Amino acid sequence: MIKRTFAKFFHLGLKKLGLIALALAVTAGVILLGVTVRAQQPVTISFLVRAVEAEQMQGLADQFMAENPDIRLEMVRGPNAADAVENLYTTSFLLGDSPYDILFSDVVWIPKFAAAGWLLDLSDRVSEAELADFLEADVAAGLYQGGFYRMPFRSDMGMLYYRTDLLEQVGLDPPETFSDLIAASEAIQAQTDVNWGFVWQGAQYEGIVTNYVELVAGYGGFWIDPDTLEVGLDQPAGIQAAEFMKAMIGEGISPPGVTNYIEEDSLRQFENGNAAFLRNWPYVWAEANREGSPVAGNIGLRPMVHDDGQQSAACLGGWGFGISATTPHPEEAWRVVEFFTSPGPMKEFVTEFAYVPSRRALFTDPDVLAEFPHFEQLLEVAETAVPRPPVGQYAQLSDILQRYLSATISNQMTPQVAMERAAGESRRVLGVDG
Ligand code: GLC
Secondary structure (H helix, E strand, O other): OHHHHHHHHHHHHHHHHHHHHHHHHHHHHHHHHHHHHHHHOOEEEEEEEEHHHHHHHHHHHHHHHHHOOOEEEEEEEEOOOHHHHHHHHHHHHHOOOOOOOEEEEEOOOHHHHHHOOOEOOOHHHOOHHHHOOEOHHHHHOOEEOOEEOOEEEEEEEOEEEEEHHHHHHHOOOOOOEHHHHHHHHHHHHHHOOOOEEEEOOOOOOHHHHHHHHHHHHHOOOOOEOOOOOOEOOOOHHHHHHHHHHHHHHHOOOOOHHHHHOOHHHHHHHHHOOOEEEEEEOOOHHHHHOOOOOOOOOOEEEEOOOEOOOOOOOOEEEEEEEEEEOOOOOHHHHHHHHHHHHOHHHHHHHHHHHOOEEOEHHHHHOHHHHHHOOOHHHHHHHHHOOEOOOOOOOHHHHHHHHHHHHHHHHOOOOOHHHHHHHHHHHHHHHHOOOO
């Protein structure tokens, strides 16, 4: 009896022990599993990007995440105006501990961000030989005081789009000069049911500056000479460029609403068939020619118009990747940058959206050319495009120009007065007045 009880007790004891052991094992397992699950949690790499472009980059982002399950890429959708995005990045860096691991950067931002110490120097990660495959101006935009802060992803240059069908209707060739553009616009507005001649970007933001850069160069002048810091705004060409903008609206060639247009607004007008000419970036080609676009197949593209005896000028634009100095994940961030800027993904992006590649070889790539034959000529335009001044005070200088151009095209100031004041303020910012 005692034996049996003991045996029973012993048996129960064993059972209990077994259960405890099992419980312990399960707990340990859960803990271990927890650790492993946590170790497999992907690292999030985040950056801010204009909403239109985030849509377009999503395909590449998904591809990257499929190939790199340890990284989750978060593209935060920002406003579509380039400098509005810059302001958001600036605020986040100023506050310290920016939530962005990557700076998806316009071609004009680097001197300011690098000088502030907000970016990692990428020189050790990429060789000069590797950079030689990229457009020189795109690489130059990433240089600051011996460091390299921005890997080029795509370039940009302003172009003039025209409606081939409308020009044919009025029997004119595509315009080369400012007066050709005016004459063709007036003829088309008079003889067809198209309302507007020329649409462009006149809102008070970075885009109006890029339009101005092309106009002032088309009159043979300049905004700011990057080597001497001389300001050209109040010189004859500087004033003529502002007069041209104002005259376009005053003479009814451009709609009054152009003073609020950014890229997308002007593109809509052109795409809906409401305007004969459009100044915009190369991506418009794919968008306006897409299936279902009312103007598909009736579009021509050429360098921007200029004054008699002068040359066309394209403003250099473009976007690339920098890495935030405070990111806890610089290695993962670099893998993202490497992916987007490598030949395969860049080619995919370019072929789908007609964006201008930063890698030179893609301009003559047979697949790219099969899709966009005009890319062969774009290489020359890219190599001669006019950069905006690469100075640390760029954002302030751009802001001054934006304000005064906006004031003159909305009839608050004559072009002469506006450009004189803009020149004075710019010289003070640059420390070259007096
Ligand atoms: C485009 C250009 C960029 C420019 C902006 C102005 O995005 O690539 O360089 O600053 O337009 O709107």
